[in-house]
Amino acid sequence: MLVKDYMTRHPLMAEPTMSIVEAQRYMGENDIRHLPVVGDGKRLLGLVTRQSLLVDPGRLGSLDIWEIAGYLSDLTVKDVMVKADAVVTVEQGVTIEEAARIMVGKKIGCLPVLGEGIVVGIITEIDLLAQLMKLMATQEAGVRVTVRQPNRTGELAKMVSAIAAQGWGILACGGAPAPKDPTKWDAVVKIRNAPREEVVAALETVEDQEIVDVREV
Amino acid sequence: MSADLEWTTDMDDHGIKTPILQVDDLAISYETRTGDVPAVRDVSFEIQRGEAHGIVGESGCGKSTVAFGIVNFLGRNGRIVDGHILFQGQDLVGRSQEELRRIRGDRIAMVYQDPMQALNPSMRLGDQMTEVLTVHRDVEQKKAEEKCIQMLERVYMPDPANVMRRYPHQISGGQQQRVVIAMALLNDPALLIMDEPTTALDVTVEAAVLDLIAELQRDFDTAIMYISHNLGVIARVSTKVGVMYAGELVERASVKDVYLKPYHPYTQGLMRCVPRLGMDKTSSYLYPIPGRVPSPKNLPAGCVYEPRCDYAREECRLKKPELREIEADRWARCHFAEEIAQVSWEPPADLVPDLAALEERDEVTETILEITNAKTYYEAPSKQLIGGEAQYVKAVDDVSFGVKKGQTLGIVGESGCGKSTLVKTIIGMEEPTGGEFEFMGVDVSSPVSQRDLALIQELQMVFQNPDSTLNPSFTVGTQIGRPLRRFKTVPGDQVRAEVVRLLEMMRLNESYYNRLPRQLSGGEKQRVGIARAIAGRPELVLCDEPVSALDVSVQAAVLNLLLEIQEEIGTTMIFIAHDLSVVRFFCDVIGVMYLGQFAEIGPAEAIYAPPYHPYTEALLSAVPIPDPSVEQKHIRLSGNVPSALNPPGGCRFHTRCPRRTEMLSDGGTICETEVPPERTAEDGHRIFCHIPLEDLRQMEPVVTTTE
Amino acid sequence: MTVSERTLSTVTRPSRLQRIKESLSILWQSKVAVAGLILVLFWALAAILAPAVTTYKPNTEDAQAINQSPSASHWLGTDHKGRDLWSRVAYGGRIVLVMWPITDSFWIPGGVAIWGVLIALAVGSTLGLMSGYYGGWIDEVVMRILDAMMAFPTILLYLIIIAAVGASATNVVIAITIAGAPGVARLVRSLALDIRTRDYIAAAETRGESGLWMMFVEILPNARGPIIIDAMLRVGYAIFSIGTLGFLGLGLPPPNPDWGSMVQAGHHYIFNNPWGVIWPTVAISSLVVGLNLLADGLREESLRYQ
Numbered sequence A: 001m002l003v004k005d006y007m008t009r010h011p012l013m014a015e016p017t018m019s020i021v022e023a024q025r026y027m028g029e030n031d032i033r034h035l036p037v038v039g040d041g042k043r044l045l046g047l048v049t050r051q052s053l054l055v056d057p058g059r060l061g062s063l064d065i066w067e068i069a070g071y072l073s074d075l076t077v078k079d080v081m082v083k084a085d086a087v088v089t090v091e092q093g094v095t096i097e098e099a100a101r102i103m104v105g106k107k108i109g110c111l112p113v114l115g116e117g118i119v120v121g122i123i124t125e126i127d128l129l130a131q132l133m134k135l136m137a138t139q140e141a142g143v144r145v146t147v148r149q150p151n152r153t154g155e156l157a158k159m160v161s162a163i164a165a166q167g168w169g170i171l172a173c174g175g176a177p178a179p180k181d182p183t184k185w186d187a188v189v190k191i192r193n194a195p196r197e198e199v200v201a202a203l204e205t206v207e208d209q210e211i212v213d214v215r216e217v
Numbered sequence B: 001m002s003a004d005l006e007w008t009t010d011m012d013d014h015g016i017k018t019p020i021l022q023v024d025d026l027a028i029s030y031e032t033r034t035g036d037v038p039a040v041r042d043v044s045f046e047i048q049r050g051e052a053h054g055i056v057g058e059s060g061c062g063k064s065t066v067a068f069g070i071v072n073f074l075g076r077n078g079r080i081v082d083g084h085i086l087f088q089g090q091d092l093v094g095r096s097q098e099e100l101r102r103i104r105g106d107r108i109a110m111v112y113q114d115p116m117q118a119l120n121p122s123m124r125l126g127d128q129m130t131e132v133l134t135v136h137r138d139v140e141q142k143k144a145e146e147k148c149i150q151m152l153e154r155v156y157m158p159d160p161a162n163v164m165r166r167y168p169h170q171i172s173g174g175q176q177q178r179v180v181i182a183m184a185l186l187n188d189p190a191l192l193i194m195d196e197p198t199t200a201l202d203v204t205v206e207a208a209v210l211d212l213i214a215e216l217q218r219d220f221d222t223a224i225m226y227i228s229h230n231l232g233v234i235a236r237v238s239t240k241v242g243v244m245y246a247g248e249l250v251e252r253a254s255v256k257d258v259y260l261k262p263y264h265p266y267t268q269g270l271m272r273c274v275p276r277l278g279m280d281k282t283s284s285y286l287y288p289i290p291g292r293v294p295s296p297k298n299l300p301a302g303c304v305y306e307p308r309c310d311y312a313r314e315e316c317r318l319k320k321p322e323l324r325e326i327e328a329d330r331w332a333r334c335h336f337a338e339e340i341a342q343v344s345w346e347p348p349a350d351l352v353p354d355l356a357a358l359e360e361r362d363e364v365t366e367t368i369l370e371i372t373n374a375k376t377y378y379e380a381p382s383k384q385l386i387g388g389e390a391q392y393v394k395a396v397d398d399v400s401f402g403v404k405k406g407q408t409l410g411i412v413g414e415s416g417c418g419k420s421t422l423v424k425t426i427i428g429m430e431e432p433t434g435g436e437f438e439f440m441g442v443d444v445s446s447p448v449s450q451r452d453l454a455l456i457q458e459l460q461m462v463f464q465n466p467d468s469t470l471n472p473s474f475t476v477g478t479q480i481g482r483p484l485r486r487f488k489t490v491p492g493d494q495v496r497a498e499v500v501r502l503l504e505m506m507r508l509n510e511s512y513y514n515r516l517p518r519q520l521s522g523g524e525k526q527r528v529g530i531a532r533a534i535a536g537r538p539e540l541v542l543c544d545e546p547v548s549a550l551d552v553s554v555q556a557a558v559l560n561l562l563l564e565i566q567e568e569i570g571t572t573m574i575f576i577a578h579d580l581s582v583v584r585f586f587c588d589v590i591g592v593m594y595l596g597q598f599a600e601i602g603p604a605e606a607i608y609a610p611p612y613h614p615y616t617e618a619l620l621s622a623v624p625i626p627d628p629s630v631e632q633k634h635i636r637l638s639g640n641v642p643s644a645l646n647p648p649g650g651c652r653f654h655t656r657c658p659r660r661t662e663m664l665s666d667g668g669t670i671c672e673t674e675v676p677p678e679r680t681a682e683d684g685h686r687i688f689c690h691i692p693l694e695d696l697r698q699m700e701p702v703v704t705t706t707e
Numbered sequence C: 001m002t003v004s005e006r007t008l009s010t011v012t013r014p015s016r017l018q019r020i021k022e023s024l025s026i027l028w029q030s031k032v033a034v035a036g037l038i039l040v041l042f043w044a045l046a047a048i049l050a051p052a053v054t055t056y057k058p059n060t061e062d063a064q065a066i067n068q069s070p071s072a073s074h075w076l077g078t079d080h081k082g083r084d085l086w087s088r089v090a091y092g093g094r095i096v097l098v099m100w101p102i103t104d105s106f107w108i109p110g111g112v113a114i115w116g117v118l119i120a121l122a123v124g125s126t127l128g129l130m131s132g133y134y135g136g137w138i139d140e141v142v143m144r145i146l147d148a149m150m151a152f153p154t155i156l157l158y159l160i161i162i163a164a165v166g167a168s169a170t171n172v173v174i175a176i177t178i179a180g181a182p183g184v185a186r187l188v189r190s191l192a193l194d195i196r197t198r199d200y201i202a203a204a205e206t207r208g209e210s211g212l213w214m215m216f217v218e219i220l221p222n223a224r225g226p227i228i229i230d231a232m233l234r235v236g237y238a239i240f241s242i243g244t245l246g247f248l249g250l251g252l253p254p255p256n257p258d259w260g261s262m263v264q265a266g267h268h269y270i271f272n273n274p275w276g277v278i279w280p281t282v283a284i285s286s287l288v289v290g291l292n293l294l295a296d297g298l299r300e301e302s303l304r305y306q
């Protein structure tokens, strides 16, 4: 699960000389919020966001209407973009969780993806959320169970073998520390083709583990 | 700064809906001495990200012009007169070269039919490739090289590090095309335009390149615009297809829809005139499209297809149809598309084939041509400056077969396998190195200059290239009349009448008598070439790829004509072609050649069903079939055809044979040393292979129809 | 409608006249070619119509009017013997472009430059065709000999020939032929090598046609374009060379006015009467330039619309 498999390849991009009026139109028409700015050979020069296109009202206040028009039409993407050295990017070979960590850490929703120094794609929080959906097999029907278990080795295996003993298939499986209790671990599994009652019955037999949530989705 | 970086996002950002390429009402004209030529008009289509979109059409319909329009390489006299080309939402029309370069950057790449158009013959391949990376991107030389080697591996180039050190002419055509594709991909383009990239390649190589294209498209999410005249190739690579006719897009939909249930009468006509693999002349008929494509300078006022359309009405003559959406995602340019799709097509009365007549041909047993152990070698200049043993290109090496009177023998094989040499040797244009050649009981191993006129007259030939088959300086009448005068087929005063009769036989009327070749279309030239060949009433006509250079609709007409002639005058024919569907359709007996030898020879239907020779099996699995409902086994040959200068010992196919390790006991080592035995299946079907016939029989058919 | 009727209804047959018009239209397309044609036609017409467009005889001397500048009575002035320069220049074109005097009283139409080149074409084409079509040892032998001849500068070749056999119109024709044939042969050979690979040649071979037929019927007519263009350049060069010979005193025998000899005679008086040198020089150079322009224009146009 690497960034290069989940990013959007061939994003729409702008050249530095594009006027901001055109950039605005371009982003609006194509309904996008980020526009990487590239030079020759697709090297990243900067990034334009909707914010960067907002013109500082203070600066315009002193100008008359003609001057404003002139000012706007002269402005190019190069003048308003976030410069390349300030843009947070990610290499195409890193894992998606690493990309998520960067996004969470910097509080940003989008990363241009670089490969050998050129822009090869763009990855956004939506791509990651879409991936979370797939990790949890949202598209497929099954029984989703959350089991709280002690935070130690071998507990997950116990649960999985209990499921395997019934001959059921696992659609998705994940886990995270239980909220506010470092000694516990919440494991979530999604089981294919199994009746809810039987699933509950089967998992209740596992020692030290407790079902905190069951639902058919 | 953090305020700047607080980028919001939502679902829309996820999938960008903007097509990679959107062409709206594009019109392109060329200025010429005699006025503007509107080569492309009113063309609209779009290509989504990661989609492979085919453009198919006969030659001169404007396919390449559209492609060159997109990359703005229209040359000095071409110019976009109307319309828009949006690349990732940005209009390319009306921009300066410099602006275009910036917008397109390295995001559009183009691959041409001739790989040498993209390669510099005097530069090592490695240098050419790394340049792409080092010039704009300042990648270090060392890194660039690594990356290039990786990319060459990606396109399945054998021994890439070595290839990097070679010059373009030191690798084969298929490999050159791979290098070009690899080079195009180095920039990770969003759109890759390919103009007939496999047309110059052999079927087995073509199949491998097409596989590669499909794979790359998937892995790199590259949108592909694939131009070809070959319906089969388009069916294999693309998901959507646009059909062009006389500069306009007449139909556009998914491949399946267009091929199985076409709406536009032209598309329907096209589908009827290509032979499908497995069709033969006794059970089916190719319906050529009547008439010819109008010249772009002289277009009909209404529908461009009106002069040739079976359904044309008054309205079609007056009003130009728009390309309209008939069903969801199915576009056609015809006033009556819905109606026409309902009615089933009836061939015009004069085209109803007399299939029964063909079938009723009595079995003949008289063998008219008998060839035993034929060998034709060309002396190759020795590599050493002085002395050194002379080397020989063994173009034809030990070939034996017979042809019965009135039959057609088809010869297939990849380029360079010796098909043409064999034919040239029979007709006396090459001198045989050995073997016996007997034609109607007389020896024909002497060159044509030493044969007597009566013998010369009996053997005539039809050539491949319509543009060079006729002498440009003389009229049609003179050229057809020449063999009549030379062989004194008819008395001098009747030559003209006879020429006219021959022209009529070719469905050309008397007005063609005084025309010069340049006033004829390709198909017409080819027909005149046939008339010239049969004028002396030869017993055996040798056809060297007579329809390969023709458009499919014309090809059908020429094939029909050859069939008619054969029926009327009972000529025997040897028919060379590389298109396996055409050969299957046209021939009674087929020989499959590999490196100067027959791999398999036998009745047509026997060749296309098990038992197969492993090479035939691979060929059949490689032919692109214009029918999405057909499935083919996936067999791809590795490597190239070895040089005929130094062919492999034992079975010549052993270097590439996919079957020998799995079907022979000791991993097929026997194939490397021993010449395979001739195995005779029923009915004169001979297979040259070490694998026992019973095992060959067990193979599954290559082509199966899924319904 | 049957197939053939429909096929035919879409095409019309151009008449022979149209065809000729079409090939001439190439000429009008190129401004360069038209300019060349005008120059060439001017001198050709002046030479052909010389008796009609001049008022003096070319050899009539008028001691009253020597070394005159252009005036109303002598349009281009007169030379040191008082001969009318316009008349001499116009008549001077005759021998190169219009008539080839074989003996004193017998001449055939077409000037020495034209005949020389025509004969060179005939000889050179034959050799070139043989070389190109047969190849092998014939090619080796022919090409070796021609290479040896081409090693001499052309003008030197002229000098040697004329010096050896003497100056006469016929000898000039012979000189032009000998000097021109190797070049023509080379050109025709390279064209033949290319044309030989065409399918219609193979078709003729499979009919068992003779070598002569192959060379002169199948190959030669298809090489005519480049040959014609080459011939125009050659005529230009021949005129230039004849001028040079004249200047060196090896020109056509008097009393015929000849541009080269006129320059030669005039250059002694160049300081009191430059006109005697200027006009024949202008005549030579403008005619040669005209032929070159015509050839270049035609070549460019025919390449452009291949």
Ligand SMILES: Nc1ncnc2c1ncn2[C@@H]1O[C@H](COP(=O)(O)OP(=O)(O)OP(=O)(O)O)[C@@H](O)[C@H]1O
Binding pocket: B030, B031, B032, B037, B039, B057, B058, B059, B060, B061, B062, B063, B064, B065, B066, B075, B077, B078, B229, B296
């Ligand atoms: N440079 C040019 N000048 C004038 N006319 C041209 C030029 N190039 C192409 N044409 C004309 O434009 C039309 C379309 O040509 P184009 O090359 O696009 O066809 P195509 O579909 O690619 O054919 P093919 O299958 O033979 O490659 C033809 O009528 C052709 O003669």
Ligand code: SF4
Binding pocket: B264, B265, B266, B303, B304, B305, B306, B307, B309, B310, B311, B312, B313, B316, B321, B333, B334, B335, B336, B337
């Ligand atoms: S519009 Fe008329 S002429 Fe054109 S394709 Fe349709 S039916 Fe035929």
Ligand code: SF4
Binding pocket: B613, B614, B615, B651, B652, B653, B654, B655, B657, B658, B659, B660, B664, B668, B671, B676, B688, B689, B690, B691
């Ligand atoms: S003889 Fe061996 S190498 Fe040749 S085709 Fe048969 S199995 Fe393959």
Ligand SMILES: [Mg+2]
Binding pocket: B063, B064, B065, B195
């Ligand atoms: Mg093309």
